[in-house]
Amino acid sequence: MAGEGGSSSTAATSVTMSRIEAVQTVMPAKSVTKEDSGWLVAGWIRESLGRALVEQPLLGGRLRRVGDSEGEFEIVSNDSGVRLMEARTSMALSEFLELKDWEAVEADQLVFWKDIDGQNPQFYPLFYVQVTNFERGGYSIGISCSLLLADPLGMASFLKRWASIHNTLVSENDKSKLPIFYLLSLRRLNDTPSIHMISSNTSRSRARAKIFNMAENMNSDEKICRTVASVCNEEAECHLGTKMASKYWLFLKKLSEDIKIEACSKEEIMPLSISGLSELRWDV
Template sequence: MASQNLVSTKLQIEAVLTVTPFQATDPRQTLRVSVTEPADSGIFRTCLNLILYYNKVVDEDSGWIVAGWIKESLSKVLAEQPMLGGRLRRREDGNGELEVVSNDSGARLIEAKMAMTLSEFLGSKERSEDAEAELVFWKDIDEQNPQYSPLFYVQVTNFECGGHSVGISCSILLADLLLKEDFLKKWADIHSAELAKNDGPNTPIFYLPNLKKPSYSAALYPSSSNQNKTWGKTMMFKISDHQNINLENESGRKLILVCVEDAEHKVGVKMASKFPVFFRGSYDLLKIESCTKHGNKIVGSQLKLKNQISTARWDDLGANEIAFGQGNKPARVTNWIGSVCDGLVMATPSSSVEGTCELNVIVSIPCEKLI
């Protein structure tokens, strides 16, 4: 933790604000969260983190300008994907079940500055998973009053050289929207369109250096709970056989276990014997089911299942091509799932180019559970 503490002393949060959708969501959307066992704290703590690092490409470029325009573009893309600006709440029928509702409460935008250059940070021994956690902001969802907690955060961090990073944190309950719905590309396209209207990166309406009052205090801003999380080593897979993607049957569960065993072998880390599977089977339902490993090696007919599974990459999500204006693509992209506890699996169906159904599977295993 020493490296994290050293970097923490060089990071200062300058502003925190709420960004709401550009227009009201009507009708509101809901996502029912169905849990087979009593919900544990992982539902409220686990998040998908993504950091995009950008070098300075023009003299007038800065993270402060980027953040100002992000406020505008994020507001418009939230209107297209309002669930990311929604809140988790307990259903009104009194049975205690959870649901996410697109109530337009908004996402959080954080502006920060780092007392080092981008090249120093990326090339320094100080840069580690804990250090990178300073570049994303996440606050655990309040278990007693979840309706007050944002589910989506964006942190723009300015480095001394003029470079900047865009850190994104999203609740695991909605992470499939980033992976499946091409959200990042839509957002970047909207951002570029906003800049085009203004003939380049002119100073946006929200430009913190012009708005910051001399009396402000960075200590007023809450700290992120992200650095207290358990990191997960993560692998992605694609399952091609559409007949086996139903997790309610034995073949579907076997496919998940094949992915888990393959991930354990490749990253050298063991999953817990029992772990949650997040399955978005339909637009308005997220199922969270427990899956148990039986300790058996994959033999016999299960070997055939491996032919339906291929390894995917985070690069396949297209984050390396995301440019927030000026054609400035990321110099580096990092991503991970935080607070995985006993590990988790996220499974999301998608339609392939050929029109057949695929299942995208993400396996995340706690780092400390070494084989």
């Protein structure tokens, strides 16, 4: 599950900005073991993320004012690091997945973000990772990252590389071995933090997905992709009550192919009249 949250604005005391958010949930095995624990996963994440940041050090940087206190911001690669949060919730993962309003729970509890203090931006991370343990096993990994650091494609590339490093690190170690940063070996289980202790402090406006039905025998050619994009644009304008730019970029990704980026124009809008393609609904 992924989306974009927040907005871009500057105030005297805080700075809110657009960011990328993603949540991945992991179901527990039938018999819950230590290997199913998010605490264990978080320990390995600390090690693998540290190695991944060696290749992308800017992700661990901070904002800094250029010139006086009213100057523009710049990103400083000062090795301040990414903030990793470990939490637990009294909700079972199965209960979360059955919620009708899971998006609100995801935003408030599974992904952490803290607005930046405009006077002291150097103390606030631009990248957060939150590992949340569910009751009776299972966990989620929530990621939030400022768009100042990376666009969605850049972040996807980093996550793919990080996952590769993480899987290699875990496979090279004996399953019985604990990571260095395994918090449950340092304190009692009852001392672990509750989810409400680290709830985010920011307002959110999230991206939404448009869902279409496509016949099995249809080829997802460029005409269909442009039609789908134009329908989304029209409905977004209607929903938001505003006009979008006349030109926009279309990202096309087919299986086993590289991502293609094409320039499109609203003047090219085509009606949804392709046989086998039908509009279904928004995701909420």
